[in-house]
Amino acid sequence: MPPEPEAPEAPGLRTVGDVLLQDPLRNSVRVLILLSLGINRQLGFPELLELTGTSKGSLSHHLEQLAAAGYVETRMVFTLGGPRIRVEITARGREVYESLTGALARLGRAAGDGRTAQGSAAGLSQG
Amino acid sequence: MTIDSARAGESSAPREGASASSDTTVGPEELRALADRALLFQGYLLRRAWGVYYLIWSAALIGFFVVPAVLAGPLNAAPLWAIVLYYAYLIALIALAIWATSWAFTQSVRAIRLRDLGEPRREARRRFLQILGIGLAIAALVFAVSFVSSFAGLLVLDVALGGIILAVVFQVRSWFELTPPEGIVAIATFATSIVGSAIALVFTDSQVWFGAVWTIAIVGWGFSGAYALYHAPEEMTAHAP
Numbered sequence: 001m002p003p004e005p006e007a008p009e010a011p012g013l014r015t016v017g018d019v020l021l022q023d024p025l026r027n028s029v030r031v032l033i034l035l036s037l038g039i040n041r042q043l044g045f046p047e048l049l050e051l052t053g054t055s056k057g058s059l060s061h062h063l064e065q066l067a068a069a070g071y072v073e074t075r076m077v078f079t080l081g082g083p084r085i086r087v088e089i090t091a092r093g094r095e096v097y098e099s100l101t102g103a104l105a106r107l108g109r110a111a112g113d114g115r116t117a118q119g120s121a122a123g124l125s126q127g
Numbered sequence: 128m129t130i131d132s133a134r135a136g137e138s139s140a141p142r143e144g145a146s147a148s149s150d151t152t153v154g155p156e157e158l159r160a161l162a163d164r165a166l167l168f169q170g171y172l173l174r175r176a177w178g179v180y181y182l183i184w185s186a187a188l189i190g191f192f193v194v195p196a197v198l199a200g201p202l203n204a205a206p207l208w209a210i211v212l213y214y215a216y217l218i219a220l221i222a223l224a225i226w227a228t229s230w231a232f233t234q235s236v237r238a239i240r241l242r243d244l245g246e247p248r249r250e251a252r253r254r255f256l257q258i259l260g261i262g263l264a265i266a267a268l269v270f271a272v273s274f275v276s277s278f279a280g281l282l283v284l285d286v287a288l289g290g291i292i293l294a295v296v297f298q299v300r301s302w303f304e305l306t307p308p309e310g311i312v313a314i315a316t317f318a319t320s321i322v323g324s325a326i327a328l329v330f331t332d333s334q335v336w337f338g339a340v341w342t343i344a345i346v347g348w349g350f351s352g353a354y355a356l357y358h359a360p361e362e363m364t365a366h367a368p
Contacts, residue, residue, distance in 0.1 A: 025153065026151060026152050026153070027151075027153075028153055028157055028161055031153050031158065031161050032161045032164055032165060035161060035162060035165040036165045036168055036169070039165070039169065039237050039238075040169075040172070040237060047172070050168065050171065050360075050363065051164075051165070051168045100158070103158065104158060104159065104162050107155055107158070107159060
């Protein structure tokens with residue numbers, strides 16, 4: 001019996017495969033954090049809680065993983081409402097973010113079915 | 128709506144409880160889903176930024192139109208230092224309003240960049256500087272004209288503020304498929320105040336009536352700001368796949 005052909009590798013991910021295979025990014029929550037930090041440069045801890053929908057302890061763990069990999073930096077800032085944790089993407093994290101968005105753009109072109117981030121946005125509508 | 132109740136409706140949040148021990152490589156479909164989630168979050172930040180923008184402009188409009196209407200009489204007989212102080216206060220107000228405008232604009236650009244995946248940062252910075260330049264030019268023109276004639280200065284200000292409506296409409300429509308309710312209220316009340324104040328200025332030549340008509344926009348934008356901030360968390364759930 002001839003061997004079954006391998007499922008074709010998703011186009012666009014080949015160049016970012018090494019990045020996603022690294023330990024810090026082998027987790028959807030951490031990838032999501034990096035995507036959002038890439039566009040916003042820095043976010044507060046409460047905003048990241050809103051983004052990820054995880055618990056505080058879980059989020060702290062993910063941020064520690066990203067910081068250990070050098071993708072983000074956390075610092076305490078003092079605001080009118082008291083001390084707050086701010087998370088900022090580093091230059092290295094920015095490179096990873098650019099790889100991710102490049103892969104997303106190529107995935108969108110390869111799929112050609114409108115299921116890209118742009119296609120998703122086009123479907124958004126205010127009720 | 129509280130953030131917790133909005134979160135209860137979420138369906139696109141990443142797997143809860145994911146830890147190092149359960150990590151798996153993110154595949155193409157999941158990467159797309161995560162980008163969609165980031166997009167929803169950006170919509171939430173954007174609507175929140177718009178809420179702050181409306182509130183700051185509501186406060187600024189009080190300073191632009193209500194306070195001068197109240198001070199019009201006393202200011203005519205005021206010493207030079209009081210007039211200088213008054214104009215310094217107006218400049219500070221304009222600076223604050225421009226900052227709020229640039230912040231809301233920056234959030235818009237970031238959201239659109241994520242959605243469209245690839246607009247160069249250089250392009251976004253150039254557009255921001257263009258808008259900042261236009262704002263400063265308008266402010267300088269209004270002040271220059273108002274020194275010659277307070278009537279003409281107010282009329283020029285009215286026309287210039289009409290440009291703000293266009294900027295708001297452009298920014299809102301560049302992201303939202305349908306203009307959100309607070310956007311409709313903001314545009315409608317602002318347009319009403321511009322037209323009404325110009326009419327009041329021409330037919331009554333009264334700064335008091337001029338300021339009174341602008342309370343329509345002040346109340347409208349205050350409402351829009353509060354509405355946007357209250358409903359911003361809905362962006363995370365209303366359009367979740």
